Amino acid sequence: xxxxxxxxxxxxxxxxxxxxxxxxxxxxxxxxxxxxxxxxxxxxxxxxxxxxxxxxxxxxxxxxxxxxxxxxxxxxxxxxxxxxxxxxxxxxxxxxxxxxxxxxxxxxxxxxxxxxxxxxxxxxxxxxxxxxxxxxxx
Amino acid sequence: xxxxxxxxxxxxxxxxxxxxxxxxxxxxxxxxxxxxxxxxxxxxxxxxxxxxxxxxxxxxxxxxxxxxxxxxxxxxxxxxxxxxxxxxxxxxxxxxxxxxxxxxxxxxxxxxxxxxxxxxxxxxxxxxxxxxxxxxxxxxxxxxxxxxxxxxxxxxxxxxxxxxxxxxxxxxxxxxxxxxxxxxxxxxxxxxxxxxxxxxxxxxxxxxxxxxxxxxxxxxxxxxxxxxxxxxxxxxxxxxxxxxxxxxxxxxxxxxxxxxxxxxxxxxxxxxxxxxxxxxxxxxxxxxxxxxxxxxxxxxxxxxxxxxxxxxxxxxxxxxxxxxxxxxxxxxxxxxxxxxxxxxxxxxxxxxxxxxxxxxxxxxxxxxxxxxxxxxxxxxxxxxxxxxxxxxxxxxxxxxxxxxxx
Numbered sequence: 136x137x138x139x140x141x142x143x144x145x146x147x148x149x150x151x152x153x154x155x156x157x158x159x160x161x162x163x164x165x166x167x168x169x170x171x172x173x174x175x176x177x178x179x180x181x182x183x184x185x186x187x188x189x190x191x192x193x194x195x196x197x198x199x200x201x202x203x204x205x206x207x208x209x210x211x212x213x214x215x216x217x218x219x220x221x222x223x224x225x226x227x228x229x230x231x232x233x234x235x236x237x238x239x240x241x242x243x244x245x246x247x248x249x250x251x252x253x254x255x256x257x258x259x260x261x262x263x264x265x266x267x268x269x270x271x272x273x
Numbered sequence: 274x275x276x277x278x279x280x281x282x283x284x285x286x287x288x289x290x291x292x293x294x295x296x297x298x299x300x301x302x303x304x305x306x307x308x309x310x311x312x313x314x315x316x317x318x319x320x321x322x323x324x325x326x327x328x329x330x331x332x333x334x335x336x337x338x339x340x341x342x343x344x345x346x347x348x349x350x351x352x353x354x355x356x357x358x359x360x361x362x363x364x365x366x367x368x369x370x371x372x373x374x375x376x377x378x379x380x381x382x383x384x385x386x387x388x389x390x391x392x393x394x395x396x397x398x399x400x401x402x403x404x405x406x407x408x409x410x411x412x413x414x415x416x417x418x419x420x421x422x423x424x425x426x427x428x429x430x431x432x433x434x435x436x437x438x439x440x441x442x443x444x445x446x447x448x449x450x451x452x453x454x455x456x457x458x459x460x461x462x463x464x465x466x467x468x469x470x471x472x473x474x475x476x477x478x479x480x481x482x483x484x485x486x487x488x489x490x491x492x493x494x495x496x497x498x499x500x501x502x503x504x505x506x507x508x509x510x511x512x513x514x515x516x517x518x519x520x521x522x523x524x525x526x527x528x529x530x531x532x533x534x535x536x537x538x539x540x541x542x543x544x545x546x547x548x549x550x551x552x553x554x555x556x557x558x559x560x561x562x563x564x565x566x567x568x569x570x571x572x573x574x575x576x577x578x579x580x581x582x583x584x585x586x587x588x589x590x591x592x593x594x595x596x597x598x599x600x601x602x603x604x605x606x607x608x609x610x611x612x613x614x615x616x617x618x619x620x621x622x623x624x625x626x627x628x629x630x631x632x633x634x635x636x637x638x639x640x641x642x643x644x645x646x647x648x649x650x651x652x653x654x655x656x657x658x659x660x661x662x663x664x665x666x667x668x669x670x671x672x673x674x675x676x677x678x679x
Binding site: 155159186208209 | 293345480616617618619622623626627633634648649673677
């Protein structure tokens with residue numbers, strides 16, 4: 136599926152929740168399905184430090200697409216990462232570089248990606264884009 | 274003296290009536306900033322609507338009105354702290370600004386071999402300026418360690434405060450733990466070796482009375498916004514002779530006596546430390562905030578806040594799996610805790626979505642977190658306008674959060 140299609144799918148899924156707590160219950164559930172980074176790979180160079188929670192991110196190029204693996208010490212952060220990876224993981228690097236992340240706003244999670252939130256998520260998105268940029272075929 | 278009744282008092286604070294995410298707001302982040310009573314909001318409005326002019330230099334009517342109001346505020350703060358002279362009250366932007374002003378002065382006065390003594394429980398704003406002063410001057414920065422209860426460990430105090438100690442900087446109350454420190458003892462010890470002492474009062478004046486003359490403290494600093502006043506207002510109290518010794522912090526208008534191209538002579542206290550146009554509306558409204566706060570018997574507020582703290586502590590302990598961080602014998606109404614197996618960020622986020630405003634993280638006290646071996650806490654800090662019903666809502670919300678995270 137294309138990035139935009141996945142984003143629309145997520146927006147539809149979140150459309151059923153009008154209660155914030157239900158929404159977060161779902162985010163917590165999603166965190167459990169995250170493609171985890173291997174424990175041995177949780178090295179400092181894979182660590183994205185935030186003020187509140189920490190995020191680890193690893194990637195590999197396989198058959199022309201970029202796969203991501205991640206983890207976090209906070210469960211909600213993990214859930215949001217799992218949404219981001221659902222969108223980005225398995226996509227062509229050039230598509231990742233140009234992708235817009237409107238869906239985060241549309242499902243009401245923009246506060247987690249604000250620069251002042253300092254939970255590592257915004258830095259993670261930047262890191263994903265950077266890794267993609269490095270893998271774009273020259 | 275106004276009789277304290279929480280239901281009446283709550284009506285003085287318009288923001289307390291609002292909702293977030295469709296739920297009634299429970300505001301337990303008073304350690305970060307306090308809400309403002311209507312009289313303070315009105316005072317700021319009145320200044321801009323009817324009195325706005327620059328102070329200390331104009332010949333026209335409004336400039337004089339503004340100057341008088343601003344100087345009246347200085348006198349009110351003098352009375353509030355029981356300072357000897359009104360020129361011992363310096364207006365700043367806040368506690369951080371006040372500490373930087375003093376630490377900057379010391380960076381010019383300290384020499385290699387001199388020692389600065391701080392503590393392990395300081396807010397970063399009472400650590401970093403002193404580390405910078407030591408870096409610039411070649412002096413050494415030492416600290417008083419913590420004990421397991423979150424109190425200062427004073428067992429080595431007589432070697433930590435010694436003849437090399439030139440300045441001691443200690444918080445009156447810990448922002449992340451709530452601990453009230455025995456500052457009287459530290460002031461006495463500092464003075465015995467001829468050192469100056471600065472007390473960070475950012476978390477204390479909203480909870481109990483402070484008399485700077487009785488304490489015999491050299492510098493006492495606080496923020497207006499934690500005392501129900503406007504943001505961007507703060508105070509540095511300094512003994513006249515201690516302030517006279519300090520070089521000016523910022524240069525500019527108002528702080529000068531005479532400026533020539535070959536050099537400048539500085540103004541007298543307090544203006545020597547008040548360069549540029551200050552936060553005039555804020556300074557004036559800080560008086561309103563202090564008058565409001567001072568209209569109550571502080572003993573009544575204190576007793577009520579202690580009841581809230583005890584109630585919250587006993588209720589939270591019933592939940593199990595909670596570790597309270599900061600169990601000092603002497604504490605203000607701050608409840609800092611960690612939850613077994615749950616990250617403070619997750620707990621804080623789920624409380625927020627239920628209308629409960631708490632603070633999570635290291636609270637700008639990373640050394641305290643390192644001491645307890647944690648990355649952060651959830652902190653609920655209560656003011657006299659909070660209620661037991663709000664604590665019940667908080668506990669219910671916490672229960673739900675823990676179920677979701679479990």
